[in-house]
Amino acid sequence: MISRIFEIMNDVKHILVTGGAGYIGSHTVVELYENGYIPVIVDDFRNSHLSVINGLEKITGQKIIYRKLDVCDYKAFEKVFIEFSFVGAIHFAAYKAVGESVQSPLKYYKNNLLALINCLELAEKYHVENIVFSSSCTVYGEPTGVKTVTEESKIQPASSPYGNSKQIGEEIIDDLIKSGSSLKILKLRYFNPVGAHETGLIGELPIGKPTNLLPFVTQTAIGKLDELTVFGNDYNTPDGTCIRDYIHVCDLALAHVKSIEWLENQPNSLSDSINIGTGKGTSVLEIIHTFEKVSESSLNWKFGDRRDGDIEEIYANVDKSWKLLKWKPTKTVKDAIFDAWNWELKLNND
Ligand code: NAD
Ligand code: WQD
Numbered sequence: 001m002i003s004r005i006f007e008i009m010n011d012v013k014h015i016l017v018t019g020g021a022g023y024i025g026s027h028t029v030v031e032l033y034e035n036g037y038i039p040v041i042v043d044d045f046r047n048s049h050l051s052v053i054n055g056l057e058k059i060t061g062q063k064i065i066y067r068k069l070d071v072c073d074y075k076a077f078e079k080v081f082i083e084f085s086f087v088g089a090i091h092f093a094a095y096k097a098v099g100e101s102v103q104s105p106l107k108y109y110k111n112n113l114l115a116l117i118n119c120l121e122l123a124e125k126y127h128v129e130n131i132v133f134s135s136s137c138t139v140y141g142e143p144t145g146v147k148t149v150t151e152e153s154k155i156q157p158a159s160s161p162y163g164n165s166k167q168i169g170e171e172i173i174d175d176l177i178k179s180g181s182s183l184k185i186l187k188l189r190y191f192n193p194v195g196a197h198e199t200g201l202i203g204e205l206p207i208g209k210p211t212n213l214l215p216f217v218t219q220t221a222i223g224k225l226d227e228l229t230v231f232g233n234d235y236n237t238p239d240g241t242c243i244r245d246y247i248h249v250c251d252l253a254l255a256h257v258k259s260i261e262w263l264e265n266q267p268n269s270l271s272d273s274i275n276i277g278t279g280k281g282t283s284v285l286e287i288i289h290t291f292e293k294v295s296e297s298s299l300n301w302k303f304g305d306r307r308d309g310d311i312e313e314i315y316a317n318v319d320k321s322w323k324l325l326k327w328k329p330t331k332t333v334k335d336a337i338f339d340a341w342n343w344e345l346k347l348n349n350d
Helices: 002-010 023-034 051-060 074-083 098-103 105-125 161-178 213-222 249-264 284-295 319-325 333-349
Strands: 014-018 038-042 065-067 086-091 130-136 184-190 192-194 228-231 246-248 270-276 301-304
Touching (some): 023 038, 023 249, 074 105, 086 249, 098 105, 130 161, 213 333, 228 284, 284 333
Parallel strands (some): 038 065, 192 246
C-alpha cells in the first residue's frame, strides 16, 4: 500500500519484467532504467544466475527490485501485482531450448503457456494494460520464395513444441483481444539476439552446453569447448552456410522500451505483431570470420552435417518496427561479436 501511494505521488512508472534475470530480460532492465521506468523483475532463476542482479546494479547504479518466484504459481505471482501498480508488463519468462522441447514437450507447454495465461489474467485483473510478449521468428518456419519475412508472411506449422508454444501464445493473445479484453498487446517476433552489454557486466549465460551459434563460438575460442561444428556447407546460399538476421541484444532491449512507450499512447485495446531484426542476413562463415578478426585469434571449427530442422535463410522485413516504434538498430554484427567476446573474457577472468 505504501509503495502504491509513493508511486502515484512521484509519478513512478513501474514495469513488470517476468524473466528479467535472463539474457534478453536483463538487457531490457538496463534500457528501462535509462528511459525513466522502474523495472520490477519476477524470475525464479531457473535459467539464470543471481549474479545478474549484481551486474545490473553496477550498470544502473540502482538497487534492483526483484521477486524470486515461479510465475506459474498464480497466488505468489498475484502478490507482485498487489504490491506494485504497473504501467506495463514485459513477459519474457519461458523455456527456450528447441531440442529439449522435442524431448520434453509437456515441460515446455506447461511452463510457456501457463506463465503467459497467468500474466494475462493478472494483467486484466489489476488493469495493467500495456503488454509486450516475447515471440519469435520461429513462427515463420522456412520461408518459401522470398527470404525476407513481413508480419503478414505465412505462419507455418511449428517444427518443435517450443515453436508451437510461441504460436499458441500468439493465438491466446489474439483470442483474448477478440473477446473484448481491454489489454493492448504487442507480440515481438525476435530474430537472432546476440552480443552482450558493452560493460561486459551482463551477457548470455547459457546453463549447460550452448546450442546457439555465438555462445558456442566464444566458448570454443576460450577453451570451454573443443571445436565448433558448422552445420552444413551445401545450402543454396553464397558460401553454402545458413543465413540469419542477428540483432544486438541491446538494440532488441530498446525495442521493448519503444513498444511500451507506443502502447502507452494507444487509446484502444489491440493485439499486433512486429518483427524485431535488422533486415540484414549474415552467414555462419561470416560470423566465424568476423569473430576471428575481432578476437585476433583463429577458431577451431570444421564442417559437419546439416542440423535437422534448420532454416536455410531468413531475415526480417523491418518496415513495420521502424514505422510504428520509430526504432532502428544502431549496432552491427561486428559490435555484437566484440561485446560477446568481451563478456566471455570477463566471465573467464572471474
Ligand atoms: P533466458 O532463459 O535467458 O531467460 C528467461 C528467464 O525466464 C530466465 O531467467 C528464467 O529463469 C526465467 N523463467 C522461465 N520460466 C520461469 C517461470 N515459470 N517463473 C519465473 N521465471 C521463469 O531466455 P532469453 O533468451 O532471455 O529469452 C527470453 C524470451 O525471449 C523467451 O520467452 C524466449 O522464448 C524468447 N526468445 C528468445 C530468443 C533467443 O534466441 N534468445 C529468440 C526469440 C524469442
Ligand atoms: C544459427 C545458425 C545453425 C550452432 C534458434 C531457435 C529459434 C530462435 C533463435 C528462439 C544456424 C548454425 C549453430 C552450431 C552451427 N530462438 N550453427 N553450429 O537456428 O536461427 O534459431 O534461435 O525463439 O527458435 O531455433 O539459431 O543460433 O541455433 O543457429 O553451425 O554449433 O548457426 O545451423 O544456421 P537458429 P542458432
